[in-house]
Amino acid sequence: xxxFFRLEENQTNARTEVIAGFTTFLTMVYIxxxxxxxxxxxxxxxxxxxxxxxxxxxxGTLIMAFAANYPIAIAPGMGMNAYFVTEVxxxxxxxxxxxxxxFIAGILFVILSITRLRExxxxxxxxxxxxxxxxxxxxxxxxxxxxxSGIIVASETTLVTLGDLTAPSTLLxxxxxxxxxxxxxxxxxxxxxIGMLITGVVAYFTGQLQVEGVASVPPAPVxxxxxxxxxxxxxxxxxxxxxxxxxxxxxTGTMVGVAEQAGFIRKDGSLPKARAALMADASATxxxxxxxxxxxxxxxxxxxxxxxGGRTGLTTLIVASLFILSMFFSPIVGAVSGVPAITAPxxxxxxxxxxxxxxxxxxxxxxxxxxxFIIILTMPLTSSIATGIAxxxxxxxxxxxxRGKGRDVHWIxxxxxxxxxxQMIFFPGH
Numbered sequence: 001x002x003x004f005f006r007l008e009e010n011q012t013n014a015r016t017e018v019i020a021g022f023t024t025f026l027t028m029v030y031i032x033x034x035x036x037x038x039x040x041x042x043x044x045x046x047x048x049x050x051x052x053x054x055x056x057x058x059x060g061t062l063i064m065a066f067a068a069n070y071p072i073a074i075a076p077g078m079g080m081n082a083y084f085v086t087e088v089x090x091x092x093x094x095x096x097x098x099x100x101x102x103f104i105a106g107i108l109f110v111i112l113s114i115t116r117l118r119e120x121x122x123x124x125x126x127x128x129x130x131x132x133x134x135x136x137x138x139x140x141x142x143x144x145x146x147x148x149s150g151i152i153v154a155s156e157t158t159l160v161t162l163g164d165l166t167a168p169s170t171l172l173x174x175x176x177x178x179x180x181x182x183x184x185x186x187x188x189x190x191x192x193x194i195g196m197l198i199t200g201v202v203a204y205f206t207g208q209l210q211v212e213g214v215a216s217v218p219p220a221p222v223x224x225x226x227x228x229x230x231x232x233x234x235x236x237x238x239x240x241x242x243x244x245x246x247x248x249x250x251x252t253g254t255m256v257g258v259a260e261q262a263g264f265i266r267k268d269g270s271l272p273k274a275r276a277a278l279m280a281d282a283s284a285t286x287x288x289x290x291x292x293x294x295x296x297x298x299x300x301x302x303x304x305x306x307x308x309g310g311r312t313g314l315t316t317l318i319v320a321s322l323f324i325l326s327m328f329f330s331p332i333v334g335a336v337s338g339v340p341a342i343t344a345p346x347x348x349x350x351x352x353x354x355x356x357x358x359x360x361x362x363x364x365x366x367x368x369x370x371x372x373f374i375i376i377l378t379m380p381l382t383s384s385i386a387t388g389i390a391x392x393x394x395x396x397x398x399x400x401x402x403r404g405k406g407r408d409v410h411w412i413x414x415x416x417x418x419x420x421x422x423q424m425i426f427f428p429g430h
Contacts, residue, residue: 005069005312012311017071020310021318024073026190027301028319031057031075032326033196034346035293037337038081038144042088042095044292046334047219052076052291054323055221060284060296061320065313067276071305072258073319074284077250077297078350079137080243082144083385084294087239090384097230098239099289104231105243106286106295112248113278121245122252124410129392130249131357132372136379136388137246142351143380149173149344172203172341180345189304192346199342209339213331221291238423242386247295251281254298262306300353367399390420 007013036049053076060074087098112118146152150170155161163170180195188194203209231240255277259265264272271277284296305315326333336342358376362368371392379388393416397409 005314005317007312007314010311012309014314016309017312017314018318020071020305020308020315021322023189023308024071024299024302024305024310024315025319025322026193027304028073028075028299029190029322029326030192030196030346031078032323033333033336034078034343035076035081036333037340037343038085038347039095039293040337042085042098044095045222046337047330048222048225048292050330050333050337051219051221051327052288052293054327055291056284056288056293056296057323058320059287060280061316061323063280063283064277064298065316065320068273068280069313070259070264070273070277071262071310071312071315072255072277072280072302073299073305073316074281074296075299075323076284076288076293077247077295077299078347079141079250079354079385080246080297081294082141082347083137083242083246086383087236087386091234091236091239093230093234093236094227095292096225096227097234097236099226099292100228100231101236101239102243102293102295103226103228103286103289105240105247106282106289108240108244109247109282109285110279112244113275113282118248118252118278121248121412124412125245125249126368126396126413128361128368128372129375129396130253131361132375132392133246133249133385133389134253134357135355135372136376137385138351138354139376139380140351140383140385141354142348145344145347145351148340148347150340151344168206168208169339169341172199172206172208173344175199175202176341177345177348180349184349192349195345196336196342199345200336200339203339203342208341209335211332211335215328216331218327219330223290225292226289238386238390238420242389243295245389246385247281247285247297251278251297254300254302257300258298258302258306261303262311367396367403367405370399371396390424393417394420394424 032053035053036046039049040046057075064070064072064074084098088095150163150167152160153163176199179198183191183195200209259271281296281298288296361372374395375388375392378391379385397413397417400406400409
């Protein structure tokens with residue numbers, strides 16, 4: 001094990017790697033609870049999402065551990081799970097159809113990862129669109145958390161308004177939000193997860209959480225519950241593109257950020273074993289779709305493990321092992337997933353984390369700033385990540401042409417803009 005992960009070469013040891021693995025797991029284990037809570041709103045059985053979440057995390061993280069030897073963990077990503085739910089509702093299709101779009105996106109993701117197409121796509125799309133997409137998703141999931149908890153409710157006059165903060169569930173959400181904010185502000189490792197635990201204890205003693213068991217034999221995973229034919233009969237091509245594009249940006253950005261922190265980036269800016277690392281999330285997305293969950297990506301929470309000294313795949317092997325162990329706690333996860341007050345604070349706070357890229361948008365340059373702005377504005381207001389992406393990809397090349405900077409725009413963006421214009425004119429519902 002020591003020689004396989006090259007611990008001495010990476011200036012680390014087994015004890016440090018194990019501690020780093022536990023640290024990373026504690027900071028991201030919330031997804032095991034939050035993902036079932038979100039996807040169950042689309043009709044996916046909680047037990048199925050629970051197992052699919054763990055399977056996807058284990059597959060992706062083990063590939064990262066053994067193929068790339070990096071301390072970067074993989075799991076179903078936040079934002080894409082919320083988008084999954086809205087597409088089931090807006091497209092009026094069953095969840096196996098949307099799982100089909102995830103599966104196709106995963107296959108395309110694998111193809112892009114083993115060729116130079118992924119690199120070309122990442123290079124072609126300007127930073128303002130990338131940061132706008134990530135930030136828009138942040139607002140999207142934060143808004144979902146506010147709605148789930150009752151902090152924000154529907155209004156006939158203003159569309160949304162402040163809810164009844166004295167309602168038990170809403171009051172518990174506010175309590176959980178401030179407790180979790182305090183933990184994170186104090187840089188407590190696993191602050192999100194600990195905040196959920198504290199909120200869960202309060203929910204239990206106030207009668208809002210009914211627990212009938214803590215541990216049990218893991219639920220049997222459901223395999224291949226997807227509808228590929230429904231994807232094409234409903235023309236869900238934009239949904240596939242949205243899943244693919246966002247996952248590419250999310251994973252690539254996270255991977256580079258954590259790799260820089262760990263000192264893996266070479267002087268020429270390249271990342272050793274990049275192809276193996278990029279295959280981890282692509283494989284996890286494909287496998288996850290076959291078992292019933294939304295796309296997977298690299299987790300920025302891996303930086304906590306790197307900060308604890310993790311430098312090799314042994315860290316991620318520990319993370320994967322702990323995810324496997326969590327399979328035996330489905331009763332408590334199922335109970336907690338059914339209480340929005342426990343999971344909503346996580347959505348709101350993670351939404352804040354995703355706004356970080358806004359500082360890198362060139363706001364003084366209007367033709368860069370407005371496309372980012374319109375993406376951020378339309379994603380939460382239309383409840384559609386795909387719509388936000390489409391509008392951003394249309395406005396960016398148009399503004400560049402008007403400013404006389406048309407030659408600075410990659411031809412791929414003109415192609416995407418043309419496709420999105422046709423889609424919004426002839427297939428506005430997709």
